[in-house]
Structures are given as structure tokens and as C-alpha cells.
Amino acid sequence: MEASFVVVGGGIAGVTCAEQLAITFPSEDILLITASPVIKAVTNFKQVSKVLEEFDVEEQPSSMLENRLPNIRVIESGVKQLKSEEHCIFTEDGRQHAYKKLCLCAGAKPKLISEGNPYVLGIRDTDSAQEFQKRLTKAKRIMIIGNGGIALELVYEIEGCEVIWAIKDKAIGNTFFDAGAAEFLTSKLISKKSEARIAQKRTRYTVGGSKKEARTKAESESVGSALGPDWHEGLALKGAEEFSHSIHIETACEVKKLYLQEEFKKTEKQSVAFPKAHHGKSVTTDEETWPVYVELTSGKIYGCDFLVSATGVTPNVEPFLQGNNFDLGEDGGLRVDDQMRTSLPDVYAAGDICTACWEPSPVWQQMRLWTQARQMGWYAAKCMAAATLGESIDMDFSFELFAHVTKFFNYKVVLLGKYNAQGLGANHELMLRCTRGQEYVKAIMQNGRMMGAVLIGETDLEETFENLILNQMDLSPYGKDLLDPNIDIEDYFD
Numbered sequence: 001m002e003a004s005f006v007v008v009g010g011g012i013a014g015v016t017c018a019e020q021l022a023i024t025f026p027s028e029d030i031l032l033i034t035a036s037p038v039i040k041a042v043t044n045f046k047q048v049s050k051v052l053e054e055f056d057v058e059e060q061p062s063s064m065l066e067n068r069l070p071n072i073r074v075i076e077s078g079v080k081q082l083k084s085e086e087h088c089i090f091t092e093d094g095r096q097h098a099y100k101k102l103c104l105c106a107g108a109k110p111k112l113i114s115e116g117n118p119y120v121l122g123i124r125d126t127d128s129a130q131e132f133q134k135r136l137t138k139a140k141r142i143m144i145i146g147n148g149g150i151a152l153e154l155v156y157e158i159e160g161c162e163v164i165w166a167i168k169d170k171a172i173g174n175t176f177f178d179a180g181a182a183e184f185l186t187s188k189l190i191s192k193k194s195e196a197r198i199a200q201k202r203t204r205y206t207v208g209g210s211k212k213e214a215r216t217k218a219e220s221e222s223v224g225s226a227l228g229p230d231w232h233e234g235l236a237l238k239g240a241e242e243f244s245h246s247i248h249i250e251t252a253c254e255v256k257k258l259y260l261q262e263e264f265k266k267t268e269k270q271s272v273a274f275p276k277a278h279h280g281k282s283v284t285t286d287e288e289t290w291p292v293y294v295e296l297t298s299g300k301i302y303g304c305d306f307l308v309s310a311t312g313v314t315p316n317v318e319p320f321l322q323g324n325n326f327d328l329g330e331d332g333g334l335r336v337d338d339q340m341r342t343s344l345p346d347v348y349a350a351g352d353i354c355t356a357c358w359e360p361s362p363v364w365q366q367m368r369l370w371t372q373a374r375q376m377g378w379y380a381a382k383c384m385a386a387a388t389l390g391e392s393i394d395m396d397f398s399f400e401l402f403a404h405v406t407k408f409f410n411y412k413v414v415l416l417g418k419y420n421a422q423g424l425g426a427n428h429e430l431m432l433r434c435t436r437g438q439e440y441v442k443a444i445m446q447n448g449r450m451m452g453a454v455l456i457g458e459t460d461l462e463e464t465f466e467n468l469i470l471n472q473m474d475l476s477p478y479g480k481d482l483l484d485p486n487i488d489i490e491d492y493f494d
């Protein structure tokens with residue numbers, strides 16, 4: 001049977017796309033094909049301002065989606081091949097599905113420093129997060145490689161286990177922060193021990209009667225949906241020991257070589273001890289033997305129980321490539337144009353799997369984030385609908401300005417526009433306001449216009465800054481007043 005619309009992927013991009021298609025075409029059957037036994041649904045969506053949005057994410061059985069929108073049919077099976085010329089896809093369960101328009105939303109996979117090494121873990125979906133948690137309960141020391149979102153969250157959350165955090169850069173959190181913001185956050189990391197934390201659970205797992213036990217081997221090897229905001233809230237990230245927090249940061253280094261225990265003994269090289277923890281107690285000794293040893297480019301060797309490779313993602317394109325001449329982006333994603341079309345007729349893509357290749361607004365960039373997966377899934381459905389009806393559609397407003405709200409080290413973090421002066425060259429200025437332990441405000445200015453901002457803490461500035469970036473008003477007459485905490489800048493612009 002041919003469905004007019006087939007969507008692949010039960011993550012945020014795929015589910016949002018299928019939902020939007022189902023609403024637009026209530027009399028059409030929409031087929032959602034996904035390798036994971038549960039789907040991700042956006043709930044409690046709130047448009048906080050023009051572009052900033054907040055929502056919860058629920059992992060749900062696919063029947064909940066089918067009940068909510070009866071013209072969606074979910075097939076739980078991985079796609080193993082796409083024959084784009086025949087407009088047909090083949091699934092692991094031996095079936096084939098014809099389509100008129102297809103949207104690929106198969107997400108991404110962790111890009112690991114050492115593929116296939118049992119001591120190197122990646123974190124992507126519920127299964128991999130649980131495997132990590134299980135291994136952590138027996139671990140005395142682990143190493144985290146990478147300096148982006150996952151690493152930032154882990155180093156703050158892990159307790160009862162020594163953590164060596166090895167980063168290529170000089171400062172922490174390079175994908176989100178410059179050195180100034182990193183310093184502001186580092187002091188929080190060091191003082192974490194004494195802090196009373198506010199737990200705020202946003203991801204709910206309502207999978208009552210999960211089909212997990214019934215999963216076949218093929219299914220359990222396939223990728224699930226990516227975790228999202230506050231994924232660690234439900235997981236106790238606790239190691240084998242009884243202490244709160246013990247972290248050592250190794251900067252400006254990469255992994256040179258990994259040795260298994262026996263292999264390491266033969267080298268007769270020496271590993272170094274964990275630098276004395278700030279809580280005063282030595283937890284491990286340098287005489288201990290470890291399952292794996294990590295040689296860093298700095299020359300230091302550390303033993304540990306295992307490593308987490310939080311080193312970014314690779315778009316999950318392989319199942320769709322054979323026999324199809326897709327144009328791929330530099331990061332390996334399916335290139336999509338401003339209508340979310342890939343290079344092949346009637347094949348669209350959205351979310352982590354795609355590489356945005358339209359001429360972007362000067363203050364937007366693609367990042368593989370939850371919010372962008374939702375926006376792209378929604379917009380791809382709009383584009384597919386418009387093409388079907390012979391209409392044209394303008395780029396959605398959400399792509400006008402990059403906006404991301406998240407939480408690091410228990411601070412609210414808002415990133416707007418070219419928040420790290422990406423692509424602005426030397427021709428820009430920074431304006432800063434910082435109160436240690438409380439807030440960090442950075443505005444990126446070019447020719448008197450605001451191009452981006454980083455807001456850490458409860459600054460309450462996001463809406464005003466969003467407007468200033470969007471309207472590109474000349475702010476030079478206001479000079480330093482712009483960030484003066486004693487001046488209510490909103491009054492200026494009312």
C-alpha cells in the first residue's frame with residue numbers, strides 16, 4: 001500500500017513532522033517508521049518569547065501517538081534500504097513501503113574516539129545512558145573526553161567516582177562558552193560540594209509496560225532516540241565510593257593511545273596518580289591497577305575503569321545511502337535546502353540527520369539540538385504539505401535567530417545569535433557584566449549592532465536582547481549603559 005507521506009524516525013524531529021502532517025491532512029494515512037520501541041513527544045510547549053521556546057519531552061509508547069492522531073500509523077522496525085527512484089523503503093521486518101513524499105529523521109550517533117572498544121562508552125539514548133549508569137556504580141575512576149554539552153553535564157552530576165576530564169581546549173565548554181564564561185562556570189564546579197541543589201525534572205518517562213524485554217537483538221543494536229533536556233535527572237550518577245565530587249581537568253590535550261591492562265604492563269610505562277582531591281581524602285592510589293590506561297598527548301598516562309567519549313555526533317545516514325546519490329554536508333549530514341529538501345526528489349530531512357545548506361540569517365546557525373529538531377520537523381511537514389498542494393512557503397521565523405535555553409552547573413544558560421562571535425572575524429566587540437557566583441552577561445557587538453549574547457544566571461534579559469538582535473538597532477548611543485545593572489534598559493526601548 002502506498003502512503004502519501006512516510007516519516008522515518010521516532011525522535012523529536014520525526015514525531016513532530018508526522019504530527020504536523022497528520023493535522024494538515026486528516027484524511028491521509030501518515031506512516032511513521034522507527035527503529036526504537038518508544039517515541040519522543042513534545043509536551044507543555046511554551047513559546048517564551050519570539051524565538052525562545054521551552055517544552056517537556058515525554059518518552060511514550062507509539063500507541064499513544066496513534067490514539068492521539070488516528071491517521072498516524074507507527075511501524076516499529078528499522079529501515080534497511082531506500083530505493084529513492086522507486087519511491088520505496090525496505091524495513092528490517094521484511095516489508096516494503098511506498099511513499100509519495102518521505103522525510104528522513106533518523107538522528108545521529110555518537111562519534112566515538114575509539115569505535116568498538118568496550119571501555120569507551122558513548123551516551124545517546126536511554127539504553128546507552130543506563131549502561132553508563134550501571135558501569136559507573138562499580139567505578140572508582142573514569143575519564144571523560146570532549147568539551148561540549150554531554151561532558152559539561154556529566155562532570156557536574158557524577159558523584160562517588162574520581163573524574164578526569166580531558167579537553168582539547170584551554171577552557172571548559174568550548175561549544176557553548178568563551179574563556180570568560182568558562183572561568184565563571186569553573187568556580188561553580190569547584191565549589192559544587194557545598195551547594196544545595198534544586199532538582200527540576202523535565203523529561204518524563206511514561207513508558208508503562210515498556211516493550212524493552214521483548215526487543216530482539218537487531219532492535220537492541222539499533223539506535224534509539226537521543227536523550228534531551230535534563231536526561232540525567234532520573235538517573236543516579238553515582239560511582240563506587242562515598243564522596244560527593246572529585247574532578248581533575250586536563251586541558252589542551254587529546255587521547256594519544258589506549259592500552260588494556262595486560263598491554264600496559266608490557267610497555268613498562270608509568271601512570272600518574274589522581275591529583276589529590278579537594279575533599280582531602282585520597283581515594284585511589286597510584287599502585288592500583290586499572291582495566292584501561294589512557295595516554296594523553298601531554299605525555300601523562302592515567303588508569304581508569306572506563307572512558308566516556310562525549311565527542312560529538314555523526315548524522316545517521318548509512319541506512320539510506322546505498323544506491324542513492326545524496327549530497328552530503330561536510331559534517332556528513334544530508335544536505336537540505338530552505339524547503340528541507342534533500343538532493344533527491346521527494347525526499348526531505350529534518351533534525352540531527354540533516355545539514356542546513358540554505359543561506360542562513362546572519363544570526364542563525366545550525367546546532368544539533370532538541371529545539372532545532374522540533375523546529376525542523378515542524379517546518380519540513382509544512383514544506384511537504386505546500387509542495388503537495390502546489391503552494392510556496394517562506395522560511396519559518398524560528399530560523400531568523402539562533403536561540404537556545406539550557407542549564408549548566410545549575411545555572412540557567414541562554415545563548416542567542418552569534419553567541420561566540422562565530423564567523424564575525426576580528427570586527428566585533430564584547431560587552432561584559434559579571435557578578436561572581438550569580439550572573440554572567442556577554443553581548444557581542446558589531447558596528448554598534450548586537451549580534452549575539454550569552455546570559456548565565458537569572459538575568460531576565462533574554463527577551464530584550466532577543467529584540468535588540470532581531471531589530472538590529474544601532475545601539476552605539478547607549479554605550480556601556482546597555483549592560484549597566486542600575487539602568488533598566490527595557491525602558492529605553494519601549
Ligand SMILES: Cc1cc2nc3c(=O)[nH]c(=O)nc-3n(C[C@H](O)[C@H](O)[C@H](O)COP(=O)(O)OP(=O)(O)OC[C@H]3O[C@@H](n4cnc5c(N)ncnc54)[C@H](O)[C@@H]3O)c2cc1C
Nearest residue numbers: 009010011012013035036079106107226351352368369370
Ligand atoms: C545525552 C544527550 C543530552 C542532550 N541534551 C540536550 C539538551 O539539553 N538540549 C537540547 O536542545 N538538545 C540536547 N541533546 C540533543 C538532542 O537530544 C538532539 O539534537 C535531538 O533529540 C535530535 O532529534 P532527532 O529527532 O533529529 O533525532 P533522534 O532523537 O536521534 O531520533 C532519531 C530516531 O530515528 C530512529 N532511527 C534511527 N535509525 C533508524 C532506521 N534505520 N530506521 C528507522 N528508524 C531509525 C531512532 O530510533 C530514533 O527514534 C542531547 C543529546 C544527548 C545525546
Ligand SMILES: NC(=O)c1ccc[n+]([C@@H]2O[C@H](COP(=O)([O-])OP(=O)(O)OC[C@H]3O[C@@H](n4cnc5c(N)ncnc54)[C@H](O)[C@@H]3O)[C@@H](O)[C@H]2O)c1
Nearest residue numbers: 146147148149150151168174175254310311312313368406
Ligand atoms: N544542554 C545542552 O544543550 C546539551 C547537552 C548535552 C548534549 N547536547 C547535544 O547533544 C549532542 C552530543 O553532545 P556532545 O557533548 O557529544 O557533543 P558536542 O558537539 O556538544 O561536543 C563535542 C566536544 O568534543 C570535542 N571533541 C571532538 N572530537 C574530539 C577528540 N577526538 N578528542 C577530544 N575532544 C574532541 C569537541 O571539541 C567538543 O568539545 C550535541 O549535538 C550537543 O549539542 C546538548
